Amino acid sequence: MNVRCGTAHLSSLRHFHLQGSMLTTDFTPIAALSGGTLIGLATVALMAFHGRIAGMTGILTGLLPPISADWGWRASFIGGAIAGPMLLTLAFGHDVTFASPIPDLWLVIGGLIVGVGVYFGSGCTSGHGVCGLARLSPRSIVATLIFMGTTAATVFVVRHLIGGL
Protein backbone atom coordinates (compact mmCIF):
# COMPACT_ATOMS: atom_id res chain seq x y z
CA MET A 1 0.00 0.00 0.00
CA ASN A 2 1.26 3.37 -0.98
CA VAL A 3 1.20 5.61 2.11
CA ARG A 4 2.41 9.16 1.75
CA CYS A 5 2.60 11.45 4.68
CA GLY A 6 4.33 14.60 5.74
CA THR A 7 3.81 18.10 6.96
CA ALA A 8 4.29 21.20 4.91
CA HIS A 9 7.61 21.63 6.70
CA LEU A 10 8.44 17.94 6.80
CA SER A 11 9.51 18.63 10.35
CA SER A 12 6.97 16.96 12.53
CA LEU A 13 5.34 13.57 12.58
CA ARG A 14 3.78 14.06 15.98
CA HIS A 15 0.17 14.30 14.89
CA PHE A 16 -0.14 10.97 13.19
CA HIS A 17 1.30 7.53 13.54
CA LEU A 18 1.50 4.68 11.09
CA GLN A 19 -0.21 1.56 12.35
CA GLY A 20 0.02 -1.04 9.64
CA SER A 21 -2.05 0.38 6.82
CA MET A 22 -4.20 2.61 9.06
CA LEU A 23 -3.44 6.21 9.85
CA THR A 24 -4.63 7.40 13.21
CA THR A 25 -4.96 11.13 13.82
CA ASP A 26 -5.19 13.01 17.11
CA PHE A 27 -8.41 14.67 18.26
CA THR A 28 -7.67 18.40 17.85
CA PRO A 29 -10.68 20.32 19.28
CA ILE A 30 -9.04 23.76 19.55
CA ALA A 31 -7.70 23.70 15.98
CA ALA A 32 -11.05 22.36 14.76
CA LEU A 33 -13.07 25.10 16.47
CA SER A 34 -10.74 27.95 15.47
CA GLY A 35 -10.47 26.73 11.86
CA GLY A 36 -14.21 26.21 11.67
CA THR A 37 -14.82 29.73 13.01
CA LEU A 38 -12.60 31.18 10.26
CA ILE A 39 -14.49 29.16 7.63
CA GLY A 40 -17.75 30.53 9.04
CA LEU A 41 -16.46 34.12 9.03
CA ALA A 42 -15.33 33.80 5.40
CA THR A 43 -18.76 32.40 4.52
CA VAL A 44 -20.55 35.36 6.12
CA ALA A 45 -18.14 37.89 4.56
CA LEU A 46 -18.64 36.53 1.02
CA MET A 47 -22.40 36.96 1.45
CA ALA A 48 -22.07 40.42 3.04
CA PHE A 49 -19.73 41.83 0.38
CA HIS A 50 -20.42 39.82 -2.78
CA GLY A 51 -23.87 38.37 -2.06
CA ARG A 52 -22.55 34.91 -2.87
CA ILE A 53 -22.73 31.43 -1.39
CA ALA A 54 -19.23 30.33 -0.31
CA GLY A 55 -19.53 26.97 -2.06
CA MET A 56 -16.34 25.66 -3.63
CA THR A 57 -18.26 23.70 -6.28
CA GLY A 58 -20.27 26.68 -7.55
CA ILE A 59 -17.30 29.04 -7.48
CA LEU A 60 -15.05 26.60 -9.38
CA THR A 61 -17.70 25.69 -11.96
CA GLY A 62 -17.91 29.33 -13.06
CA LEU A 63 -14.19 29.22 -13.87
CA LEU A 64 -14.49 26.26 -16.25
CA PRO A 65 -15.49 26.83 -19.90
CA PRO A 66 -17.89 28.38 -20.70
CA ILE A 67 -16.31 30.77 -18.21
CA SER A 68 -18.84 32.90 -16.41
CA ALA A 69 -18.77 36.69 -16.93
CA ASP A 70 -18.11 37.33 -13.24
CA TRP A 71 -14.92 35.26 -13.19
CA GLY A 72 -12.92 38.00 -11.42
CA TRP A 73 -14.09 37.51 -7.84
CA ARG A 74 -14.18 33.73 -8.37
CA ALA A 75 -10.55 33.51 -9.48
CA SER A 76 -9.59 35.89 -6.72
CA PHE A 77 -11.34 33.80 -4.03
CA ILE A 78 -9.75 30.55 -5.32
CA GLY A 79 -6.33 32.21 -5.50
CA GLY A 80 -6.77 33.39 -1.92
CA ALA A 81 -7.90 29.94 -0.75
CA ILE A 82 -4.68 28.46 -2.20
CA ALA A 83 -2.49 31.33 -0.93
CA GLY A 84 -3.91 31.13 2.62
CA PRO A 85 -2.26 27.82 3.57
CA MET A 86 0.93 28.91 1.75
CA LEU A 87 1.08 32.04 3.90
CA LEU A 88 0.34 30.02 7.00
CA THR A 89 3.19 27.54 6.41
CA LEU A 90 5.79 29.62 4.58
CA ALA A 91 5.35 33.11 6.08
CA PHE A 92 4.17 32.20 9.58
CA GLY A 93 6.00 28.88 9.95
CA HIS A 94 2.85 27.07 11.07
CA ASP A 95 2.93 23.27 10.70
CA VAL A 96 -0.03 21.90 8.80
CA THR A 97 -0.30 18.15 9.18
CA PHE A 98 -1.09 16.29 5.97
CA ALA A 99 -1.32 12.60 5.17
CA SER A 100 -2.91 11.02 2.11
CA PRO A 101 -3.12 7.24 2.43
CA ILE A 102 -4.65 6.82 -1.05
CA PRO A 103 -2.80 5.49 -4.16
CA ASP A 104 -2.68 7.88 -7.16
CA LEU A 105 -4.98 5.75 -9.33
CA TRP A 106 -7.70 5.98 -6.67
CA LEU A 107 -7.15 9.73 -6.33
CA VAL A 108 -7.94 10.05 -10.05
CA ILE A 109 -10.98 7.76 -9.87
CA GLY A 110 -12.22 9.43 -6.69
CA GLY A 111 -11.58 12.91 -8.12
CA LEU A 112 -13.67 12.16 -11.21
CA ILE A 113 -16.47 10.76 -9.02
CA VAL A 114 -16.41 13.84 -6.76
CA GLY A 115 -16.48 16.18 -9.78
CA VAL A 116 -19.51 14.48 -11.35
CA GLY A 117 -21.28 14.20 -7.98
CA VAL A 118 -20.87 17.81 -6.83
CA TYR A 119 -21.85 19.13 -10.27
CA PHE A 120 -25.16 17.23 -10.44
CA GLY A 121 -25.70 17.62 -6.69
CA SER A 122 -25.18 21.41 -7.02
CA GLY A 123 -22.74 21.62 -4.13
CA CYS A 124 -20.39 20.05 -1.65
CA THR A 125 -19.45 20.31 2.02
CA SER A 126 -18.98 24.08 1.89
CA GLY A 127 -21.99 25.00 -0.27
CA HIS A 128 -24.56 22.55 1.14
CA GLY A 129 -22.96 21.56 4.45
CA VAL A 130 -22.19 25.07 5.73
CA CYS A 131 -23.95 27.76 3.64
CA GLY A 132 -27.09 25.74 2.84
CA LEU A 133 -27.59 24.37 6.34
CA ALA A 134 -27.04 27.88 7.76
CA ARG A 135 -29.98 29.07 5.58
CA LEU A 136 -32.01 25.96 6.53
CA SER A 137 -32.34 25.16 2.82
CA PRO A 138 -34.31 21.89 2.42
CA ARG A 139 -32.20 20.94 -0.63
CA SER A 140 -29.00 21.37 1.35
CA ILE A 141 -30.31 19.44 4.37
CA VAL A 142 -31.20 16.51 2.08
CA ALA A 143 -27.89 16.73 0.18
CA THR A 144 -25.78 16.89 3.35
CA LEU A 145 -27.53 13.93 4.99
CA ILE A 146 -27.05 11.89 1.79
CA PHE A 147 -23.38 12.66 1.17
CA MET A 148 -22.40 12.27 4.83
CA GLY A 149 -24.15 8.87 4.72
CA THR A 150 -22.55 7.63 1.49
CA THR A 151 -19.13 8.89 2.60
CA ALA A 152 -19.35 6.96 5.89
CA ALA A 153 -20.63 3.89 4.01
CA THR A 154 -17.76 4.11 1.50
CA VAL A 155 -15.14 4.45 4.25
CA PHE A 156 -16.66 1.44 6.02
CA VAL A 157 -16.59 -0.67 2.85
CA VAL A 158 -13.04 0.38 1.92
CA ARG A 159 -11.52 0.00 5.38
CA HIS A 160 -13.50 -2.80 6.99
CA LEU A 161 -14.81 -4.94 4.13
CA ILE A 162 -12.11 -4.56 1.45
CA GLY A 163 -9.32 -3.85 3.91
CA GLY A 164 -7.88 -0.71 2.25
CA LEU A 165 -7.16 0.51 -1.28
Added chain:
Amino acid sequence: MLRIVTAAAIGITFGIGIAISGMANPAKVLNFFDIAGTWDASLGLVMASALAVAAIGYRFVLKRPRPVFETRFHLPANRALDVPLVAGSAIFGIGWGITGFCPGGAIPALGLGEPSAWIFVGAMLAGIAAARTVRFALQQRATQNT
Protein backbone atom coordinates in the same frame (compact mmCIF):
# COMPACT_ATOMS: atom_id res chain seq x y z
CA MET B 1 -10.44 46.48 -7.96
CA LEU B 2 -11.74 46.69 -4.38
CA ARG B 3 -14.02 43.71 -4.93
CA ILE B 4 -11.13 41.61 -6.26
CA VAL B 5 -9.01 42.43 -3.20
CA THR B 6 -11.91 41.70 -0.86
CA ALA B 7 -12.62 38.35 -2.55
CA ALA B 8 -8.92 37.43 -2.20
CA ALA B 9 -8.92 38.35 1.50
CA ILE B 10 -12.05 36.26 2.07
CA GLY B 11 -10.45 33.37 0.12
CA ILE B 12 -7.30 33.61 2.27
CA THR B 13 -9.42 33.49 5.43
CA PHE B 14 -11.30 30.46 4.08
CA GLY B 15 -8.06 28.69 3.07
CA ILE B 16 -6.37 29.33 6.43
CA GLY B 17 -9.50 28.13 8.24
CA ILE B 18 -9.54 24.90 6.20
CA ALA B 19 -5.82 24.31 6.77
CA ILE B 20 -5.93 24.96 10.55
CA SER B 21 -9.11 22.90 11.01
CA GLY B 22 -7.71 19.74 9.41
CA MET B 23 -10.24 19.65 6.55
CA ALA B 24 -7.32 19.74 4.07
CA ASN B 25 -5.87 16.56 5.59
CA PRO B 26 -7.39 13.43 3.96
CA ALA B 27 -6.25 11.13 6.79
CA LYS B 28 -8.16 13.25 9.31
CA VAL B 29 -11.25 13.50 7.10
CA LEU B 30 -11.36 9.72 6.53
CA ASN B 31 -10.94 9.09 10.26
CA PHE B 32 -13.95 11.29 11.03
CA PHE B 33 -16.07 8.89 8.98
CA ASP B 34 -14.42 5.75 10.41
CA ILE B 35 -16.47 5.48 13.60
CA ALA B 36 -15.96 1.71 13.60
CA GLY B 37 -12.17 2.15 13.37
CA THR B 38 -9.68 4.95 14.02
CA TRP B 39 -12.34 7.60 14.76
CA ASP B 40 -11.28 11.25 15.08
CA ALA B 41 -14.23 13.50 15.98
CA SER B 42 -12.44 16.77 15.11
CA LEU B 43 -14.28 17.39 11.84
CA GLY B 44 -17.61 17.36 13.62
CA LEU B 45 -16.42 20.40 15.57
CA VAL B 46 -15.18 22.08 12.37
CA MET B 47 -18.57 21.74 10.70
CA ALA B 48 -20.47 22.67 13.88
CA SER B 49 -18.46 25.85 14.51
CA ALA B 50 -18.45 26.92 10.84
CA LEU B 51 -22.20 26.31 10.70
CA ALA B 52 -22.89 28.20 13.94
CA VAL B 53 -20.94 31.28 12.80
CA ALA B 54 -22.52 31.16 9.32
CA ALA B 55 -26.06 30.75 10.68
CA ILE B 56 -25.71 33.71 13.08
CA GLY B 57 -23.89 35.87 10.51
CA TYR B 58 -26.40 35.14 7.73
CA ARG B 59 -29.27 36.24 10.01
CA PHE B 60 -27.80 39.74 10.16
CA VAL B 61 -26.40 39.94 6.63
CA LEU B 62 -29.51 38.71 4.81
CA LYS B 63 -31.66 41.32 6.60
CA ARG B 64 -29.73 44.06 4.82
CA PRO B 65 -31.20 45.38 1.56
CA ARG B 66 -28.21 44.29 -0.54
CA PRO B 67 -24.58 43.15 -0.36
CA VAL B 68 -21.82 45.78 -0.46
CA PHE B 69 -20.67 45.17 -4.06
CA GLU B 70 -23.83 43.83 -5.72
CA THR B 71 -27.40 44.94 -6.27
CA ARG B 72 -28.86 41.73 -4.77
CA PHE B 73 -28.03 38.53 -2.89
CA HIS B 74 -27.46 35.61 -5.29
CA LEU B 75 -29.32 32.80 -3.52
CA PRO B 76 -30.16 29.51 -5.26
CA ALA B 77 -33.62 29.68 -6.89
CA ASN B 78 -34.09 25.92 -7.30
CA ARG B 79 -36.16 24.49 -4.42
CA ALA B 80 -36.86 21.04 -5.89
CA LEU B 81 -35.73 17.87 -4.12
CA ASP B 82 -34.98 16.21 -7.46
CA VAL B 83 -33.06 13.23 -8.80
CA PRO B 84 -29.85 15.15 -9.72
CA LEU B 85 -29.61 16.53 -6.16
CA VAL B 86 -30.06 13.14 -4.51
CA ALA B 87 -28.00 11.10 -6.98
CA GLY B 88 -25.25 13.73 -7.28
CA SER B 89 -24.88 14.02 -3.50
CA ALA B 90 -24.76 10.22 -3.13
CA ILE B 91 -22.07 10.02 -5.85
CA PHE B 92 -20.07 12.85 -4.26
CA GLY B 93 -19.98 10.95 -0.95
CA ILE B 94 -18.54 7.86 -2.65
CA GLY B 95 -15.66 9.92 -4.05
CA TRP B 96 -15.14 11.73 -0.75
CA GLY B 97 -15.05 8.39 1.06
CA ILE B 98 -12.48 6.96 -1.39
CA THR B 99 -10.10 9.94 -1.31
CA GLY B 100 -10.76 11.96 1.86
CA PHE B 101 -10.78 15.08 -0.35
CA CYS B 102 -13.81 17.32 -0.86
CA PRO B 103 -13.59 20.41 -3.12
CA GLY B 104 -13.37 22.86 -0.21
CA GLY B 105 -10.61 20.81 1.42
CA ALA B 106 -8.63 20.02 -1.72
CA ILE B 107 -8.25 23.56 -3.12
CA PRO B 108 -6.50 24.89 0.03
CA ALA B 109 -4.43 21.65 0.11
CA LEU B 110 -2.97 22.80 -3.25
CA GLY B 111 -1.31 25.60 -1.28
CA LEU B 112 0.46 23.03 0.89
CA GLY B 113 2.28 21.80 -2.23
CA GLU B 114 0.99 18.26 -1.77
CA PRO B 115 1.12 16.24 -5.06
CA SER B 116 -1.90 14.14 -4.07
CA ALA B 117 -4.02 17.32 -3.87
CA TRP B 118 -2.98 18.35 -7.40
CA ILE B 119 -3.80 14.89 -8.78
CA PHE B 120 -7.20 14.94 -7.06
CA VAL B 121 -8.10 18.50 -8.14
CA GLY B 122 -7.11 17.79 -11.77
CA ALA B 123 -9.40 14.76 -11.86
CA MET B 124 -12.19 16.62 -10.03
CA LEU B 125 -12.15 19.54 -12.51
CA ALA B 126 -12.25 17.01 -15.38
CA GLY B 127 -15.25 15.39 -13.68
CA ILE B 128 -17.08 18.71 -13.30
CA ALA B 129 -16.32 19.67 -16.92
CA ALA B 130 -17.48 16.27 -18.22
CA ALA B 131 -20.71 16.39 -16.19
CA ARG B 132 -21.39 19.93 -17.42
CA THR B 133 -20.86 18.89 -21.06
CA VAL B 134 -23.27 15.99 -20.63
CA ARG B 135 -25.93 18.20 -19.02
CA PHE B 136 -25.63 20.87 -21.76
CA ALA B 137 -25.90 18.19 -24.47
CA LEU B 138 -28.99 16.66 -22.83
CA GLN B 139 -30.62 20.09 -22.48
CA GLN B 140 -29.89 20.92 -26.11
CA ARG B 141 -31.43 17.64 -27.28
CA ALA B 142 -34.48 18.30 -25.12
CA THR B 143 -35.04 21.75 -26.65
CA GLN B 144 -34.53 20.43 -30.21
CA ASN B 145 -37.15 17.74 -29.66
CA THR B 146 -39.80 20.22 -28.54
